[in-house]
Amino acid sequence: MVLIAVAGGTGTAGRAVVAECLARGLSVRVLSRHIPAPSAPAFVPGAAYARADASSGEGLAQALDGVDFLIETLDARSGAALKGLPAASASLLRAADAAGVKRAVLLSIVHAEECAMSYYGAQAQRAALYRQAPLPTAVVLATQFHNLVAGIFAAGARVGLIPVFRGVSFQPIATADVARVLVDAALSDAGPHHAIVAGGPAVHSMKELALAWKAATGRRGLILPLPLPGSFGRFLRAGRNLVPGSAVGTVGFAEWVAQPR
Numbered sequence: 001m002v003l004i005a006v007a008g009g010t011g012t013a014g015r016a017v018v019a020e021c022l023a024r025g026l027s028v029r030v031l032s033r034h035i036p037a038p039s040a041p042a043f044v045p046g047a048a049y050a051r052a053d054a055s056s057g058e059g060l061a062q063a064l065d066g067v068d069f070l071i072e073t074l075d076a077r078s079g080a081a082l083k084g085l086p087a088a089s090a091s092l093l094r095a096a097d098a099a100g101v102k103r104a105v106l107l108s109i110v111h112a113e114e115c116a117m118s119y120y121g122a123q124a125q126r127a128a129l130y131r132q133a134p135l136p137t138a139v140v141l142a143t144q145f146h147n148l149v150a151g152i153f154a155a156g157a158r159v160g161l162i163p164v165f166r167g168v169s170f171q172p173i174a175t176a177d178v179a180r181v182l183v184d185a186a187l188s189d190a191g192p193h194h195a196i197v198a199g200g201p202a203v204h205s206m207k208e209l210a211l212a213w214k215a216a217t218g219r220r221g222l223i224l225p226l227p228l229p230g231s232f233g234r235f236l237r238a239g240r241n242l243v244p245g246s247a248v249g250t251v252g253f254a255e256w257v258a259q260p261r
């Protein structure tokens with residue numbers, strides 16, 4: 001049976017990849033530094049779990065032993081962990097090559113190389129490493145997740161204010177849709193290094209998304225237009241987070257918010 005390793009399979013996107021693989025009847029081994037208890041939300045019944053640290057390299061060789069395809073959904077948000085993220089991806093790729101993995105697939109973000117914010121810079125560096133890797137690779141460039149947009153609204157609603165950044169639209173995508181694209185990319189026999197762009201089904205202004213979020217959740221809060229300064233604000237206002245020609249997502253934001261979870 002085909003064995004897929006999901007590095008970061010306990011995270012937001014990774015859990016959806018694990019569920020997608022299991023739904024297709026594939027075997028899954030999750031690699032992360034912490035193994036979730038069977039009662040934890042990060043635990044997906046049917047998956048195997050291996051403790052491995054892509055930063056130190058500890059446990060990687062054993063975790064990748066016998067693996068056919070690797071899907072990487074690692075992440076780090078700030079500080080030394082973020083700075084070290086490209087090196088972690090590089091060590092994962094080396095270990096995958098040494099283990100004879102047939103293809104490695106990275107999840108990254110659309111147009112990350114155009115944003116000066118360090119988080120986006122790290123994502124762009126990782127994508128470049130995959131393009132130069134000694135084994136066949138693919139990079140899936142996704143738009144922002146529904147979780148991210150809903151998380152901004154939920155954080156604001158806790159203090160009664162729902163922020164919407166002036167002049168900003170999103171094309172958010174469900175992690176289930178991203179997972180489908182990642183697994184397709186892993187199993188495809190496309191060229192040695194290829195990129196796939198995965199956008200959500202529709203572009204909406206942030207205000208439209210805030211109204212949809214309020215309607216679906218019943219949460220209260222004043223919608224507050226705010227400027228978003230800095231390089232991320234410029235990136236978003238220029239619409240570089242949008243890929244309307246690659247709207248492969250099937251689950252819209254309002255539908256996603258209304259789903260039980």
Ligand SMILES: NC(=O)c1ccc[n+]([C@@H]2O[C@H](COP(=O)([O-])OP(=O)(O)OC[C@H]3O[C@@H](n4cnc5c(N)ncnc54)[C@H](OP(=O)(O)O)[C@@H]3O)[C@@H](O)[C@H]2O)c1
Binds near residue numbers: 074145
């Ligand atoms: N958020 C968005 O809107 C968005 C949009 C498009 C693309 N993306 C991409 O999606 C990727 C995944 O994001 P996410 O939100 O799913 O991340 P996440 O929830 O923070 O999950 C990160 C995962 O990586 C693991 N991990 C981190 N460092 C590790 C290390 N050194 N060795 C082994 N495992 C490690 C974590 O587990 P442990 O801590 O247990 O190790 C966890 O399983 C990001 O890199 C980004 O490029 C995100």
